[in-house]
Amino acid sequence: MKRPTISDVARRAGVSISAASFALNGRPGVSDRTRQRVQRAADEIGWHRNSAARVLSGGTTNVIGLALPRPATTLGVEPFFMELVSGIESVLAAPGYALMMQVVANADAELDVYRSWWGGHRVDGVIVVDLRADDPRIPLLEELALPTVVVGGPTGTGTLPHVWADDAAAATDTVGYLAALGHRRIARIAGLPDLLHTRRRDEAFHTAATSCTLDSADVVHTDYTGLEGAQATRRLLSSPTRPTAILYDNSIMAVAGMSVADEMRLSVPADLSVVAWDDSQLCQVMRPAITALARDVAGYGARVARLMLDVIAGGDVEGAVEVPAPRLVPRSTTAFAQRGLSPR
Amino acid sequence: MKRPTISDVARRAGVSISAASFALNGRPGVSDRTRQRVQRAADEIGWHRNSAARVLSGGTTNVIGLALPRPATTLGVEPFFMELVSGIESVLAAPGYALMMQVVANADAELDVYRSWWGGHRVDGVIVVDLRADDPRIPLLEELALPTVVVGGPTGTGTLPHVWADDAAAATDTVGYLAALGHRRIARIAGLPDLLHTRRRDEAFHTAATSCTLDSADVVHTDYTGLEGAQATRRLLSSPTRPTAILYDNSIMAVAGMSVADEMRLSVPADLSVVAWDDSQLCQVMRPAITALARDVAGYGARVARLMLDVIAGGDVEGAVEVPAPRLVPRSTTAFAQRGLSPR
DNA sequence: CCGATTGACTAAAGCGCTTTATTTGTTTGT
DNA sequence: ACAAACAAATAAAGCGCTTTAGTCAATCGG
Numbered sequence: 001m002k003r004p005t006i007s008d009v010a011r012r013a014g015v016s017i018s019a020a021s022f023a024l025n026g027r028p029g030v031s032d033r034t035r036q037r038v039q040r041a042a043d044e045i046g047w048h049r050n051s052a053a054r055v056l057s058g059g060t061t062n063v064i065g066l067a068l069p070r071p072a073t074t075l076g077v078e079p080f081f082m083e084l085v086s087g088i089e090s091v092l093a094a095p096g097y098a099l100m101m102q103v104v105a106n107a108d109a110e111l112d113v114y115r116s117w118w119g120g121h122r123v124d125g126v127i128v129v130d131l132r133a134d135d136p137r138i139p140l141l142e143e144l145a146l147p148t149v150v151v152g153g154p155t156g157t158g159t160l161p162h163v164w165a166d167d168a169a170a171a172t173d174t175v176g177y178l179a180a181l182g183h184r185r186i187a188r189i190a191g192l193p194d195l196l197h198t199r200r201r202d203e204a205f206h207t208a209a210t211s212c213t214l215d216s217a218d219v220v221h222t223d224y225t226g227l228e229g230a231q232a233t234r235r236l237l238s239s240p241t242r243p244t245a246i247l248y249d250n251s252i253m254a255v256a257g258m259s260v261a262d263e264m265r266l267s268v269p270a271d272l273s274v275v276a277w278d279d280s281q282l283c284q285v286m287r288p289a290i291t292a293l294a295r296d297v298a299g300y301g302a303r304v305a306r307l308m309l310d311v312i313a314g315g316d317v318e319g320a321v322e323v324p325a326p327r328l329v330p331r332s333t334t335a336f337a338q339r340g341l342s343p344r
Numbered sequence: 345m346k347r348p349t350i351s352d353v354a355r356r357a358g359v360s361i362s363a364a365s366f367a368l369n370g371r372p373g374v375s376d377r378t379r380q381r382v383q384r385a386a387d388e389i390g391w392h393r394n395s396a397a398r399v400l401s402g403g404t405t406n407v408i409g410l411a412l413p414r415p416a417t418t419l420g421v422e423p424f425f426m427e428l429v430s431g432i433e434s435v436l437a438a439p440g441y442a443l444m445m446q447v448v449a450n451a452d453a454e455l456d457v458y459r460s461w462w463g464g465h466r467v468d469g470v471i472v473v474d475l476r477a478d479d480p481r482i483p484l485l486e487e488l489a490l491p492t493v494v495v496g497g498p499t500g501t502g503t504l505p506h507v508w509a510d511d512a513a514a515a516t517d518t519v520g521y522l523a524a525l526g527h528r529r530i531a532r533i534a535g536l537p538d539l540l541h542t543r544r545r546d547e548a549f550h551t552a553a554t555s556c557t558l559d560s561a562d563v564v565h566t567d568y569t570g571l572e573g574a575q576a577t578r579r580l581l582s583s584p585t586r587p588t589a590i591l592y593d594n595s596i597m598a599v600a601g602m603s604v605a606d607e608m609r610l611s612v613p614a615d616l617s618v619v620a621w622d623d624s625q626l627c628q629v630m631r632p633a634i635t636a637l638a639r640d641v642a643g644y645g646a647r648v649a650r651l652m653l654d655v656i657a658g659g660d661v662e663g664a665v666e667v668p669a670p671r672l673v674p675r676s677t678t679a680f681a682q683r684g685l686s687p688r
Numbered sequence: 689c690c691g692a693t694t695g696a697c698t699a700a701a702g703c704g705c706t707t708t709a710t711t712t713g714t715t716t717g718t
Numbered sequence: 719a720c721a722a723a724c725a726a727a728t729a730a731a732g733c734g735c736t737t738t739a740g741t742c743a744a745t746c747g748g
Binding site: 003004046047048049050051052053055056061063068071075079081082083085086089090092093098099100101102103104105115116118119120121122225226227229230252255256258259262263281282284285286287 | 347348390391392393394395396397399400405407412415419423425426427429430433434436437442443444445446447448449459460462463464465466569570571573574596599600602603606607625626628629630631633
């Protein structure tokens with residue numbers, strides 16, 4: 001089956017190729033009558049623009065690139081990520097943009113992917129996730145002048161537009177809340193330590209702990225899996241000065257931690273309060289339901305996508321868009337700290 | 345910054361454009377010495393093939409398309425899906441293929457997406473998920489002769505190559521196991537009723553129930569969310585002849601169901617046995633740990649991707665690839681049915 | 689009534705690459 | 719020693735589209 005080309009359309013409509021092109025692209029230079037005739041001809045023979053040809057003559061690809069510097073096998077673990085993607089897609093779908101995802105083995109490979117996307121005109125823009133300290137992707141993308149939106153910030157994003165949420169404030173609020181419930185030993189089971197947002201949360205946690213004069217505020221880093229979350233919890237709860245509250249960096253680790261507490265005959269929330277960063281269905285259906293730092297992740301992704309489209313459209317865009325900070329949603333895993341659990 | 349083209353490479357290497365093209369594509373017609381010189385020149389100026397130009401002159405795009413006929417907002421709910429994607433990516437990443445995902449509003453829009461991908465040479469092949477009865481995508485893709493791999497089967501896939509698992513056998517096994525534990529009233533809380541694999545599981549469940557002469561074997565359909573899973577469970581457990589075992593179609597619903605049981609003062613597994621279709625970290629870290637029908641979803645995706653590459657390579661491929669059926673992994677949510685719970 | 693303007697349309701170049709046909713130069717067979 | 723065969727390299731066409739420069743006729747101002 002032969003794909004119809006624009007010259008087939010032009011022939012059928014009885015006009016020149018250029019007239020057909022103008023008509024099909026809503027450009028001036030053709031009468032309305034002709035425009036309709038061309039449009040009809042295109043519909044009749046089922047013409048679809050060959051995007052390669054359009055790109056080659058200087059057009060756009062209607063593709064946004066997303067390189068993923070994580071092992072493919074762990075993509076499924078973090079619910080945050082998929083929700084973000086679905087939010088991005090929800091905005092991109094309407095104007096017909098597609099999202100091109102490419103898993104890359106490491107940071108260097110990711111740089112190559114950007115260079116190749118840029119060199120080969122493969123994408124109109126890229127979305128950068130998992131920002132790290134001194135991230136080499138930032139200067140590269142600045143140099144290539146490839147339209148970019150960074151998920152994260154507000155620091156470490158160079159001159160690139162980015163969308164960020166005030167994670168620090170959320171961390172501070174949460175520690176404050178737990179402290180107000182009488183907790184004096186609070187731990188944080190965090191995600192990957194080299195991600196910038198992990199660091200920011202770490203710092204805020206630390207600062208808040210100091211200002212609330214907590215007795216202890218340990219931070220343990222994990223790879224976001226339930227397995228490591230459980231291990232970290234087990235270790236923390238085995239200490240004679242075990243924490244009375246733990247803040248987890250995702251919900252799967254929070255669930256894992258609650259299982260460990262159960263295993264060690266500690267009751268949640270009587271003996272241990274649990275808070276999960278990022279709300280999810282899981283937090284809502286668990287019993288006890290998990291207190292969570294809720295945010296609209298899909299909305300976050302949607303905002304990223306909209307900024308991306310703005311950047312591509314080329315108008316001057318806001319360099320930094322702030323989305324609402326995570327909101328503490330108290331449920332049944334947080335309670336007053338038991339008296340008598342203070343350190344010996 | 346100007347992107348270098350193949351003629352820049354050719355000039356720098358002191359050869360013709362065609363020689364450069366042959367050299368860079370590993371084609372015969374150039375000496376090894378020249379080939380190396382061209383390669384070096386390309387590296388030095390950071391040349392990347394313009395994929396649009398290559399596509400236009402009949403090459404491949406190195407992109408696999410995946411259209412998603414679901415609302416973008418529910419993408420994040422089903423862990424199965426993301427794991428499948430990560431499995432696909434793990435195979436596609438090595439030969440440099442990217443995965444283009446496009447969320448579409450409905451089935452008709454998906455057909456348009458295929459037509460447009462085909463007409464515009466945008467993808468080398470497509471992967472079809474969420475197979476339905478009399479799926480209109482199958483005949484369209486057959487007609488377009490767009491390389492396709494269907495996730496699912498073994499029926500309803502027309503002449504297209506597909507990768508399937510024997511879900512029916514798994515359903516039968518599970519019912520048999522529960523019956524052997526003395527359960528006589530088993531329910532199934534299923535996913536979307538128009539998906540073909542849901543139907544197949546439904547039928548197998550029904551058949552097995554009949555052959556085990558169960559007293560009841562209700563099936564309730566949901567949208568895979570914890571919310572609907574909880575509702576369905578609540579309704580089932582409120583019946584005077586409530587089931588003593590429930591088979592859930594995903595783990596989030598299983599967790600939701602366990603919470604409902606707890607809420608109704610029914611203990612798992614003493615009063616209610618629970619089995620989740622598809623294992624997950626969640627099943628492992630929950631307490632009690634959830635008995636699950638485990639399968640290697642990422643491996644499934646990887647197999648799909650490999651078949652896709654084979655189809656594109658154009659050799660004659662197996663029309664139907666079977667991956668191992670889900671394996672029942674008994675954990676702590678399944679136990680003997682209590683006596684005295686038989687129907688009045 | 690004539691040159692200037694405008695609107696509708698077309699011819700043709702060019703985007704960067706692959707590939708076919710062709711040329712050039714070197715071996716080989718006899 | 720000469721044609722045949724081969725290897726190495728090149729010229730040029732063409733993929734489907736956009737866009738610039740241009741043609742042609744109708745309209746306008748003075």
